[in-house]
Amino acid sequence: MKSILVAVAAAVALGVAAAQPARRSVTLVVVGGTVITQNAARQIVSPGAVAIDASDIVEVGTPEAIAARYRSLETIEARDDVILPGLINTHTHAPMVMYRGLADDLALMDWLQKYIFPAEAKTVSAEMVRIGTKLAALEMIESGTTTFADMYYFEEEIAKTTVEAGLRAVLGQTIIQFSAPDAKTPADGLARAERFIREFKDNGLVVPAVAPHALYTNDRATLVASAEIGRRYGVPVLIHFAETEDEVRLAREQFKTTPAAYLESLGFWGPNTLAAHAIWVTDDDLAILKRRDVGLSHNPESNMKLASGAAPVVKYLAAGVALGLGTDGAASNNDLDMFEAMRQASFLAKHVTKDPTAVPARAALDLATVGGARALHMERLIGSLEPGKRADLITVSMRAARQTPMYDPVSHLVFATHGDDVRTTIVNGKVLMKNRQVRTLNREAVIADANRLAAKVREAVGR
Numbered sequence: 001m002k003s004i005l006v007a008v009a010a011a012v013a014l015g016v017a018a019a020q021p022a023r024r025s026v027t028l029v030v031v032g033g034t035v036i037t038q039n040a041a042r043q044i045v046s047p048g049a050v051a052i053d054a055s056d057i058v059e060v061g062t063p064e065a066i067a068a069r070y071r072s073l074e075t076i077e078a079r080d081d082v083i084l085p086g087l088i089n090t091h092t093h094a095p096m097v098m099y100r101g102l103a104d105d106l107a108l109m110d111w112l113q114k115y116i117f118p119a120e121a122k123t124v125s126a127e128m129v130r131i132g133t134k135l136a137a138l139e140m141i142e143s144g145t146t147t148f149a150d151m152y153y154f155e156e157e158i159a160k161t162t163v164e165a166g167l168r169a170v171l172g173q174t175i176i177q178f179s180a181p182d183a184k185t186p187a188d189g190l191a192r193a194e195r196f197i198r199e200f201k202d203n204g205l206v207v208p209a210v211a212p213h214a215l216y217t218n219d220r221a222t223l224v225a226s227a228e229i230g231r232r233y234g235v236p237v238l239i240h241f242a243e244t245e246d247e248v249r250l251a252r253e254q255f256k257t258t259p260a261a262y263l264e265s266l267g268f269w270g271p272n273t274l275a276a277h278a279i280w281v282t283d284d285d286l287a288i289l290k291r292r293d294v295g296l297s298h299n300p301e302s303n304m305k306l307a308s309g310a311a312p313v314v315k316y317l318a319a320g321v322a323l324g325l326g327t328d329g330a331a332s333n334n335d336l337d338m339f340e341a342m343r344q345a346s347f348l349a350k351h352v353t354k355d356p357t358a359v360p361a362r363a364a365l366d367l368a369t370v371g372g373a374r375a376l377h378m379e380r381l382i383g384s385l386e387p388g389k390r391a392d393l394i395t396v397s398m399r400a401a402r403q404t405p406m407y408d409p410v411s412h413l414v415f416a417t418h419g420d421d422v423r424t425t426i427v428n429g430k431v432l433m434k435n436r437q438v439r440t441l442n443r444e445a446v447i448a449d450a451n452r453l454a455a456k457v458r459e460a461v462g463r
């Protein structure tokens, strides 16, 4: 409002004729070859431009229309690029980039119990989390992720680093039944989660959350207490859910029911829950998830690498559940590239259904943008380029040999583009990367710190 008044006052002072309306002053305009809005009509504006004022998108239109209506403090010329909403990673463990490639080619339970949990017990600290999150943030900014959902320890360190890097995130303090690096008991973990939530409740970039690790790593009381914290503070509750057949077998043996029905019996589910994986789900389970408006995160690369199975994505899409896409931690992927996640989501669905029309490029792009926003229950703020939403967007170069020629930008984004093709990353109206130069993190220092820490990890786990 203030900027409109200033613009009008300036126009009056200069005696500009009424026939030539004053241009509104905005902070940033991005002019691109093609704008993929991901709005309800899935409108594509080519060529297109996006006007941004402070943290919000003001208008999307042709470059001429935007130039006629706005004058901007900063303009990013991206005429050869495709502009699209920043990608939303609905499930990761940011600091686990420090365990990238440490233990591969193992089943989930072996991988967790023989390698990851012991490595975490020896090496997770506030410092490790800080250094790991910086590295993860660098990778995410460089590959076009603007929002991520995280479950880990020392989540307040992850929050501080996320804000420093300028990314948006839903950050879940992990609750686990055994002694964790940041909490001796689940009660300590729950108290830590509450402190974390109170500290970051009103942050503009970070949504604090509580993250009970899984139903097989927490008892009934801890799961109930976690859900209770979610309700009391009105924050998300993140959990690993129905990831393996082992988990389903355990639920059947111990609780005489499915993972979904067990959590339903605890009153765990609600519109603030985000369940990662959701692979082994019956039709009755799906009805529960839909009725409770649970957000789901599909992690095709992690699921394939750990041979956990394939989530019934086609069924989920047909049922209209809130489904997003995730990479999972870098120890089970092994990167945070959401372009690859989109491609693998499409390929895996085609492969398991034996139907080449399953999860087409358009649907995969939806999963990584509007779908992720819905799964995080943030669809009013992010996921598409529309006036009033937060200015979270990226520009992607389409000039690589591997992207030539380009008949359909959506096809290329999903089937031919890599994270390295991202040129510009903007979150909350702030330019985090321009022409592949990250502005909020010192790239060399981040990588040097990670390598220094990796030497300690190597020593601790005897690799």
Ligand SMILES: [Zn+2]
Pocket: 091, 092, 093, 240, 276, 328, 329
């Ligand atoms: Zn995970």
